[in-house]
Amino acid sequence: MKPAYSSPEIEAAFAVFDPLAREGLLRLRQLIFRTAAETPEAGRVEEVLRWGQPSFITPETKTGSAIRLGVPKGARFALFVHCQSRLIPEFAAVFPAWDRFEGTRAVLFDDPAEVEPIRHGWLIKRALTYRIRPPLEVPA
Template sequence: MIPPFASPEIEAAFDVPDSQARAGLLVLRQLIFDTAVKTPEAGRIEEALRWGQPSYLTPETKAGSTIRLGIPKGARFALFVHCQSRLIPEFAAAFPAWDRLEGTRAVLFNHPAEVEPIRHGWLIKRALTYRISPPLEIPA
């Protein structure tokens, strides 16, 4: 089930001119909510705007690190995490050479089909539980 947008301003943040970028951002948004449902320890997910980008937080448990969705300079769309966290380095170690990364802050995409639920869901789950969980096991 596709959750409604938390506000008209957040919905407007998904109105980007590039239809492939919009579709990809919506795929990532759905994956965040789907992963959150399977991750009860994260608590309720709040959708907000941070730096003008749709952002996903764990306000009640404070278990997670903020996830943001946006349009980077070097790709059509991206999933961003806090650049000073261990999230991207752990993701790169778990899934070496699978994705284009922007330093320690983002996974870059050019097409919605590049979003892979197991691999990118792993990163999302790790972000949603960043402050309460040790690094996740690499899926087989």
């Protein structure tokens, strides 16, 4: 079944990815919307384009840090967050040795099967509520 996109531009952005990357990115997109539906404090999530890539923001509540989906240099596809946030360091501390990262800005994937709803849903929920959740105490 073809996913419903918020605009023809968003649909076109997904169309430029190779089929395996597109499948993985669509899994992440579905996980973003599912996690948002289970996180009422985040409010409505809007799908927009940022730097030509599908991005997800919380326009009314402004509780979240933008989540962006795209293709990095070192992997088939990735979930990006703001590089100056503490999201990736917290995620890596809670789930050590599970994922590959591009600095503090992205979780890298090579196969759609690597998208794990519990683990990556945790990161998405933290991003959607970034401005209202206290930072985690991360062990040193």
